[in-house]
Amino acid sequence: MSHKITDHKKQITFLLALSMLGSSASAQGTVKVGVLHSLTGTMSISEITVANAAQLAIDQINAAGGVMGKKIEVVKEDGASDWPTFATKAEKLLTQDKVVTVFGGWTSASRKAMLPVFEKNKGLLFYPVQFEGNECSPNIIYTGAQPNQQALPALEWALSKGYKNIFLLGSDYVYPRTANLILKKHIAAKGAKLAGEEYVALGGTEFSSVINKIKAAKPQIIINTLNGDSNVSFFKQYQAAGYSATTLPVISFSIAEQEAQSIGPALLTGQYATWNYFQSLPNPTNKKFVAAYQAKYGKNAAITDPMAHAYMDVYLWKAAVEKAKSFEPSAVRKAIVGISMDSPLGKITVAANGSLTQAVYTGQSGAGGQFKVIGQSKGVVTPQPYDALTFPGKSCP
Amino acid sequence: MDSVFLFGQLFTGLSVASLLLLTALGLALSFGLMRVINMAHGEFLMVGGYLTFLAAQAVGPGFLWLAFPLAFVGTALLGALLEATVIRRLYGRPLDTLLATWGISLILQQAARQIFGSTGVPVTAPPWLNGAVTIHGGPLDSLTFPYVRLFVIVLALVVLGGMWWLLNRTRFGMHVRAVNQNREVASILGVNTRRLDLLVFALGAGIAGIAGVGLAMLSPVNPTVGAAYIVNAFLVVVVGGVGSVLGAGAAALLLGFVTALAEGLTSSSLAQATLLILVVVFLQWKPRGLIPTQSRALEEG
Numbered sequence: 001m002s003h004k005i006t007d008h009k010k011q012i013t014f015l016l017a018l019s020m021l022g023s024s025a026s027a028q029g030t031v032k033v034g035v036l037h038s039l040t041g042t043m044s045i046s047e048i049t050v051a052n053a054a055q056l057a058i059d060q061i062n063a064a065g066g067v068m069g070k071k072i073e074v075v076k077e078d079g080a081s082d083w084p085t086f087a088t089k090a091e092k093l094l095t096q097d098k099v100v101t102v103f104g105g106w107t108s109a110s111r112k113a114m115l116p117v118f119e120k121n122k123g124l125l126f127y128p129v130q131f132e133g134n135e136c137s138p139n140i141i142y143t144g145a146q147p148n149q150q151a152l153p154a155l156e157w158a159l160s161k162g163y164k165n166i167f168l169l170g171s172d173y174v175y176p177r178t179a180n181l182i183l184k185k186h187i188a189a190k191g192a193k194l195a196g197e198e199y200v201a202l203g204g205t206e207f208s209s210v211i212n213k214i215k216a217a218k219p220q221i222i223i224n225t226l227n228g229d230s231n232v233s234f235f236k237q238y239q240a241a242g243y244s245a246t247t248l249p250v251i252s253f254s255i256a257e258q259e260a261q262s263i264g265p266a267l268l269t270g271q272y273a274t275w276n277y278f279q280s281l282p283n284p285t286n287k288k289f290v291a292a293y294q295a296k297y298g299k300n301a302a303i304t305d306p307m308a309h310a311y312m313d314v315y316l317w318k319a320a321v322e323k324a325k326s327f328e329p330s331a332v333r334k335a336i337v338g339i340s341m342d343s344p345l346g347k348i349t350v351a352a353n354g355s356l357t358q359a360v361y362t363g364q365s366g367a368g369g370q371f372k373v374i375g376q377s378k379g380v381v382t383p384q385p386y387d388a389l390t391f392p393g394k395s396c397p
Numbered sequence: 398m399d400s401v402f403l404f405g406q407l408f409t410g411l412s413v414a415s416l417l418l419l420t421a422l423g424l425a426l427s428f429g430l431m432r433v434i435n436m437a438h439g440e441f442l443m444v445g446g447y448l449t450f451l452a453a454q455a456v457g458p459g460f461l462w463l464a465f466p467l468a469f470v471g472t473a474l475l476g477a478l479l480e481a482t483v484i485r486r487l488y489g490r491p492l493d494t495l496l497a498t499w500g501i502s503l504i505l506q507q508a509a510r511q512i513f514g515s516t517g518v519p520v521t522a523p524p525w526l527n528g529a530v531t532i533h534g535g536p537l538d539s540l541t542f543p544y545v546r547l548f549v550i551v552l553a554l555v556v557l558g559g560m561w562w563l564l565n566r567t568r569f570g571m572h573v574r575a576v577n578q579n580r581e582v583a584s585i586l587g588v589n590t591r592r593l594d595l596l597v598f599a600l601g602a603g604i605a606g607i608a609g610v611g612l613a614m615l616s617p618v619n620p621t622v623g624a625a626y627i628v629n630a631f632l633v634v635v636v637g638g639v640g641s642v643l644g645a646g647a648a649a650l651l652l653g654f655v656t657a658l659a660e661g662l663t664s665s666s667l668a669q670a671t672l673l674i675l676v677v678v679f680l681q682w683k684p685r686g687l688i689p690t691q692s693r694a695l696e697e698g
């Protein structure tokens with residue numbers, strides 16, 4: 001009996017040793033990161049392609065040998081367009097899968113849901129979409145445009161073209177309301193006129209009253225922060241009412257190449273959008289990115305600003321890891337400040353507040369849903385999470 | 398509020414009413430006359446929209462002559478298929494029907510996603526519908542009536558008229574009304590109620606298909622568009638009086654003008670809340686709706 005027990009013990013010790021060998025071997029070979037976007041539900045239209053762009057960057061990095069000698073292993077989770085789900089999935093990625101960083105989120109609601117999870121678990125989130133500012137968590141890298149990198153440059157462009165009477169139209173949630181709050185302050189400060197302001201429920205399809213109000217207010221330009229499918233209804237009904245880009249131009253913050261395709265390029269011809277990136281940007285890094293994405297996901301795939309940000313975020317993380325010589329989130333967060341690279345967006349640098357110093361472009365929609373760049377910021381724009389005019393005295397630590 | 402804005406809002410009311418009516422008529426048939434709570438009704442609208450897109454792909458800008466018959470026949474066949482395979486087996490079990498049709502709506506949405514992708518497809522109104530009637534001079538100077546909206550109003554009137562004629566002036570309609578009043582007696586008197594159920598459900602679906610063509614010119618065509626309309630369609634049916642086609646017409650007008658008034662005076666998002674509150678209050682006052690129908694089937698329910 002006794003020697004049998006020893007046999008068992010030996011076997012167990014052997015197995016234990018084997019399993020430890022195995023786990024340390026895999027720890028040596030790969031490093032886990034999370035990709036957390038809505039793969040189902042109403043936001044999946046926009047977020048699937050953003051997840052694809054992050055995956056493309058990860059595949060490219062792995063093909064070139066990985067990060068610090070380790071292959072990146074992706075744990076993909078579905079936020080399902082449901083904000084509490086984003087929080088649970090983020091918790092799962094950080095505590096069970098033990099990922100070293102997460103790339104994800106689109107709506108401000110999903111980001112706000114994930115923020116406490118990342119702060120509690122000392123994780124790191126790369127957030128690729130333009131947003132309303134007013135937030136700076138040490139655990140989030142906000143690479144999309146701050147208000148002063150999209151909304152305000154758009155206003156300045158409109159004023160420079162002589163459009164002094166402005167109508168603000170948006171979906172009814174935090175981003176359009178905050179962006180317009182900031183815009184109103186600047187419209188007043190610049191001596192321009194606010195013709196009117198109107199919000200339609202997210203997903204709303206009826207714009208008859210709104211167009212009637214626009215007609216009564218007689219603005220020279222509309223600044224549009226509608227999100228999602230409401231844009232399709234709005235542009236169809238705006239055109240039916242006899243408006244066009246020449247009679248009443250619209251400058252939009254949530255319409256990129258992909259949205260242009262689904263709205264129908266014919267409806268959008270001549271309209272404007274402001275972003276940090278357009279598919280048509282001529283820099284060589286972008287040409288390579290567009291070619292690689294279309295080779296993998298279809299040769300007519302549209303590429304948008306949040307996709308370019310998501311793609312670049314992975315490379316930014318890699319650069320920060322290599323600079324820190326560590327995968328540890330707080331070390332990466334420290335190292336990422338000051339990193340500068342040539343990206344599809346052009347030259348970008350990470351500022352101390354974790355956002356990007358990046359250029360701003362105004363594009364005009366043409367045939368095929370592509371935008372032609374017609375305006376550009378003077379050099380790059382430093383990110384300001386808090387607008388000085390609207391929220392005086394507030395700033396990031 | 399100047400007079401141009403006021404008349405503009407009146408036209409908005411009429412336009413919203415026509416959309417409400419188009420989306421609700423098919424539902425009034427299946428919900429009212431057959432007591433089937435069809436949660437997949439919005440998806441019939443969506444299918445109509447996609448068939449419009451296919452028609453536009455096939456014949457180019459002048460697609461409407463093809464889109465209407467294609468959407469009507471296509472969705473009617475789909476409706477008939479669902480009636481024969483699922484809904485027929487659930488008559489008299491309203492909660493099961495509710496659940497089953499909701500499941501069907503999810504399946505149809507996912508099917509649209511698989512076939513056409515999750516991004517919507519572009520449908521634009523034919524060129525002859527681009528433009529608007531504009532009043533020049535006088536107190537109503539620059540008041541405009543877009544052709545597309547006028548077209549949808551006419552479409553709603555034609556469909557409403559056609560349905561009223563069908564229900565009140567034909568033998569088929571007499572059978573429908575007879576079954577609605579007392580299914581057993583109608584059956585004893587020789588009405589083939591099974592066949593009638595199939596036809597009524599298919600007709601309701603077909604009308605939703607026609608509505609889908611109209612909607613495609615003003616709204617997006619994508620997998621989730623049906624969900625945007627289903628709540629308002631149910632509102633119209635309930636306010637109008639369950640089972641009443643003319644009631645649906647009256648309710649659509651009422652809700653359309655209330656919406657336009659509330660949107661004119663306040664903002665779009667506040668107007669939606671106002672409308673829902675008013676409907677709740679109205680149903681406290683008149684729980685059977687504007688024009689209630691006398692029906693034994695409904696009393697039993």
